[in-house]
Amino acid sequence: MFASSSVCMCVSNNSDLAGKVRALVLCDGSALSVIKKARDYVHVGWRIAANPLYGNFKPNQQPYRTILLYRQDGDGTADIESLTLIENALRVFEDAQIVRVPGEYPAATEKDFRYLDFVLMEETLKTFGVLSGSLSRVTGRDSA
């Protein structure tokens, strides 16, 4: 259970979160690499705050993924709910024929995907007190 004494960590490959989210661990590579890194943390006692399969995108569409984790001092064993959810997400991405990697789309589309990744996690980041800024996206394809 999340408490005021909990410590948070946000694992993501969404570079637009830099400077907007505290305790951010940015990784290179696909959403799959984000999920695997988060799983490593779950194995040593971190819990996940939100369902890793947020958003109605599939691995062949959305290159970005953000997973918020938290733990209390003394948490050392894996939380079963977190483990189940992260393994389910891992299965979905490992079974996919195509897993998108950041940088494959045109710049404006990439920016839209990073923005959508942010807004889908925005409420969770707020709730857990790690949001230190906001992202904005305006119309006009030249704005990439």
Add this chain to the structure above:
Amino acid sequence: MKLELLKAKVKNVVWGEKTAMLAGGVLQVNKEDLLAAVNEVQNFKKISAEIARPGESVRIVPVKDVIEPRCKVGDESEVFPGMIGDVESVGSGQTFVLEGAAVVTCGKIVGFQEGIVDMSGTGADYTPFSKTNNVVLVIEPKDGIEIYEYEKACRIAGLRAAVYLATAALEAGAKADETETYELPSFAKAMTAHPGLPKVAYLYMLQTQGLLHDTYVYGLDGKKIIPSLIHPNETMDGAIVSGNCVSACDKNSTYVHQNNPVIKALYDRHGKDINFIGVIITNENVTLAEKRRSSAYSIKLAEMLGVDGLVISEEGFGNPDADLIMNCRRAEKIGIKTVLITDEFAGRDGGSQSLADAAKEADAVVTGGNANMMIVLPPLEKVIGYTDYVDVIAGGFDGSLRADGSIEVELQAITGATCELGFNKLGAKTW
């Protein structure tokens, strides 16, 4: 609460001098008046309107929402409360409906949107909106508008267009071809009515994750609501509005909320083999604590109603599968029987696990179909909207859009194809 739907049957839509119902079910629309009723000059660079009829060689893409033209008759309440109408409760009195017509909104909110509505060819077999006479709004924003604002402006424009069409036709003398009446008694009477029949409620799950994944209830962002009771008639007056179109196959457009087949079926069977008690709405948030809160609260409401059975419909896939299964488990644990309505992402061959979560208690499940199924949409003569992002729409992939204009996509890209309220055209046969 009693609601009468006064339905005028629309068999064709044409442009003309005055918006009115003509003989033979022809809805004539004054285009200038329509655009004047919906234009938001501060947000839109350009807004245009086109007609797409069943059987025409027309593709509409990317579709954001579909709305049925409705307006209230003879009282103070307004459809789409909290969105364009006042916040007073709806669901009683009379509502005028242009049945067979629809407003479709189309606009590039972000650079990878779906859904596709084909009015003829293979794709038309999979979307219910190939059978409606569509007035399509194509909305281009001014540069520099916040994406959230643009999405909201598109949503409001569609609702206004729907109200304009119904109101103008009614004021011009349109008459109903038939009247449908929907009425449920108060809880006090419902609890003692139909002794011997099982009491059944409907748990109506609403997608609520963020931009392009949102649903609104009386104008409120569904993410922020606590599960609540709603009278089924309120849904028919637009109390629930869609802001939701990513992976269009299983997103409930506003039209589907206005015409929810689960509610209609429960009404049809009320007093025959079930006692339909009421509807509980709940959300599908991202944060795990919010999921648990909404699930616990909605099943508590079902328990307070003392129902024997609960029909639970999901919206979307992946993350909401967890909400669906959690709701099922909690209900079954306290002795409430459940029937789940979902769709499947079972791979292109249908051989993979269908849902991202499962439970042994989920032993009565209805499916809207496999959204991963591949289809090829033939080239059509006219495109309303834009195809430049078809390669990256949900369900599409590199090479989806072929040189001849045909599109190879998963069903996921087709608006309403695997609707989890059953407002779709897929079924199954056994041999």
